[in-house]
Amino acid sequence: xxxxxxxxxxxxxxxxxxxxxxxxxxxxxxxxxxxxxxxxxxxxxxxxxxxxxxxxxxxxxxxxxxxxxxxxxxxxxxxxxxxxxxxxxxxxxxxxxxxxxxxxxxxxxxxxxxxxxxxxxxxxxxxxxxxxxxxxxxxxxxxxxxxxxxxxxxxxxxxxxxxxxxxxxxxxxxxxxxxxxxxxxxxxxxxxxxxxxxxxxxxxxxxxxxxxxxxxxxxxxxxxxxxxxxxxxxxxxxxxxxxxxxxxxxxxxxxxxxxxxxxxxxxxxxxxxx
Amino acid sequence: xxxxxxxxxxxxxxxxxxxxxxxxxxxxxxxxxxxxxxxxxxxxxxxxxxxxxxxxxxxxxxxxxxxxxxxxxxxxxxxxxxxxxxxxxxxxxxxxxxxxxxxxxxxxxxxxxxxxxxxxxxxxxxxxxxxxxxxxxxxxxxxxxxxxxxxxxxxxxxxxxxxxxxxxxxxxxxxxxxxxxxxxxxxxxxxxxxxxxxxxxxxxxxxxxxxxxxxxxxxxxxxxxxxxxxxxxxxxxxxxxxxxxxxxxxxxxxxxxxxxxxxxxxxxxxxxxx
Numbered sequence: 068x069x070x071x072x073x074x075x076x077x078x079x080x081x082x083x084x085x086x087x088x089x090x091x092x093x094x095x096x097x098x099x100x101x102x103x104x105x106x107x108x109x110x111x112x113x114x115x116x117x118x119x120x121x122x123x124x125x126x127x128x129x130x131x132x133x134x135x136x137x138x139x140x141x142x143x144x145x146x147x148x149x150x151x152x153x154x155x156x157x158x159x160x161x162x163x164x165x166x167x168x169x170x171x172x173x174x175x176x177x178x179x180x181x182x183x184x185x186x187x188x189x190x191x192x193x194x195x196x197x198x199x200x201x202x203x204x205x206x207x208x209x210x211x212x213x214x215x216x217x218x219x220x221x222x223x224x225x226x227x228x229x230x231x232x233x234x235x236x237x238x239x240x241x242x243x244x245x246x247x248x249x250x251x252x253x254x255x256x257x258x259x260x261x262x263x264x265x266x267x268x269x270x271x272x273x274x275x276x277x278x279x280x281x282x283x284x285x286x287x288x289x290x291x292x293x294x295x296x297x298x299x300x301x302x303x304x305x306x307x308x309x310x311x312x313x314x315x316x317x318x319x320x321x322x323x324x325x326x327x328x329x330x331x332x333x334x335x336x337x338x339x340x341x
Numbered sequence: 342x343x344x345x346x347x348x349x350x351x352x353x354x355x356x357x358x359x360x361x362x363x364x365x366x367x368x369x370x371x372x373x374x375x376x377x378x379x380x381x382x383x384x385x386x387x388x389x390x391x392x393x394x395x396x397x398x399x400x401x402x403x404x405x406x407x408x409x410x411x412x413x414x415x416x417x418x419x420x421x422x423x424x425x426x427x428x429x430x431x432x433x434x435x436x437x438x439x440x441x442x443x444x445x446x447x448x449x450x451x452x453x454x455x456x457x458x459x460x461x462x463x464x465x466x467x468x469x470x471x472x473x474x475x476x477x478x479x480x481x482x483x484x485x486x487x488x489x490x491x492x493x494x495x496x497x498x499x500x501x502x503x504x505x506x507x508x509x510x511x512x513x514x515x516x517x518x519x520x521x522x523x524x525x526x527x528x529x530x531x532x533x534x535x536x537x538x539x540x541x542x543x544x545x546x547x548x549x550x551x552x553x554x555x556x557x558x559x560x561x562x563x564x565x566x567x568x569x570x571x572x573x574x575x576x577x578x579x580x581x582x583x584x585x586x587x588x589x590x591x592x593x594x595x596x597x598x599x600x601x602x603x604x605x606x607x608x609x610x611x612x613x614x615x
Contacts, residue, residue: 188437215522236497239520
């Protein structure tokens with residue numbers, strides 16, 4: 068029977084650890100596109116903020132210049148302790164140009180190149196929320212020693228796959244990063260002790276891909292066509308019987324990510340008062 | 342018969358490409374520890390500098406505070422277009438504290454976290470010289486398509502292994518990084534189409550480690566005890582008969598690295614006049 072690595076107890080432990088934040092009256096600046104439906108995510112963010120006595124300062128923007136101006140304004144505002152750009156924004160906007168304007172010490176999503184560079188050099192204080200959540204889950208359930216483990220990260224995005232690789236390598240795993248151009252993924256993945264999959268495709272990882280007894284972390288959150296059901300990247304019916312531990316979707320990595328975002332806010336604050 | 346991927350023609354092609362530098366009268370600031378014997382490297386550097394009409398501005402320092410002061414002074418000096426910290430420095434010195442003071446646009450070794458972060462984000466202009474040399478050699482000899490190749494990087498240093506991983510991944514190879522904690526390296530490496538080895542141990546990579554027909558890049562430069570012979574990390578007698586292509590040591594990667602350093606100086610200059 069596989070261990071189902073639920074996110075809630077991990078998130079609860081992080082919120083517990085973050086209790087000292089409550090007395091600090093921190094404010095997280097959130098910028099979203101006016102017409103975007105970030106509804107679900109925003110409500111989770113609000114609940115977490117309330118739990119930690121963090122104020123959300125939400126700005127809505129309609130034009131790209133408003134976005135960059137707002138990032139600069141919040142960056143300069145000493146009352147704002149962290150800045151979150153809440154995707155999605157219109158595709159034609161140069162998101163990176165905006166995110167580059169976030170001061171590194173307010174960069175709760177760790178998007179700034181200097182934060183990624185510090186992470187790569189093994190001295191990063193801010194780890195992007197999703198890979199940080201994956202590590203927190205693995206540490207909490209302690210289902211495999213990372214040192215020396217053969218780990219496979221599927222997906223190479225800046226927010227997930229790439230920093231995930233860095234974190235796992237720094238924990239002394241032997242890490243491979245697979246992606247859309249990888250040949251013969253099943254042969255690769257079926258050798259891995261740990262598979263972290265972040266490709267955004269329902270039922271992508273099947274029984275062909277996994278080794279008996281492996282640990283599987285499913286970062287996918289795919290909304291199915293009817294709009295009501297969220298599924299991960301793993302074909303759970305096929306994979307769960309084979310593996311020793313797996314994260315569910317929903318209720319897995321996603322539910323820890325928000326907690327990690329607030330942990331980053333706390334770290335940002337500590338950097339600001341240093 | 343394996344293709345012996347010598348560095349010289351690759352370096353010559355880079356120097357040819359860099360001819361426009363000659364009219365620019367650039368200066369490279371080099372800082373070395375007074376008592377260090379960087380003799381061999383410095384003479385190679387001088388020859389290359391002469392070839393490109395670059396002036397070397399060499400400073401010797403005896404104390405750590407002199408090092409940081411010198412880095413700051415050269416960083417502020419508009420007559421200095423790039424700064425190279427020529428290792429070795431005394432082990433007890435905080436090398437990183439000094440290298441962090443190099444302005445990112447004079448950072449010919451790409452040591453600054455923002456340069457590494459930009460590289461990780463796929464928009465790095467400056468690539469550390471050694472991985473850049475490896476890519477130049479692979480491109481020059483065109484011995485395997487990198488896209489989809491299974492590549493193994495052995496070693497995870499900031500200057501070589503880590504940026505090598507990033508570069509190969511951005512060329513769409515499927516890349517694994519192995520290191521001292523990796524279990525069963527032979528089974529891993531014998532599946533790789535390309536092995537880049539940078540561990541600093543003579544005869545480390547043997548016939549047990551390689552797949553028939555693989556491409557091997559040897560980044561090691563190990564000076565043997567008698568002080569007169571330099572060998573790589575590959576047991577060449579064992580490995581060469583098995584593989585399709587291999588870089589020699591000496592005369593391989595090392596001889597291209599200096600050319601790549603001057604390429605970075607050129608890129609730094611272009612950044613400064615933008």
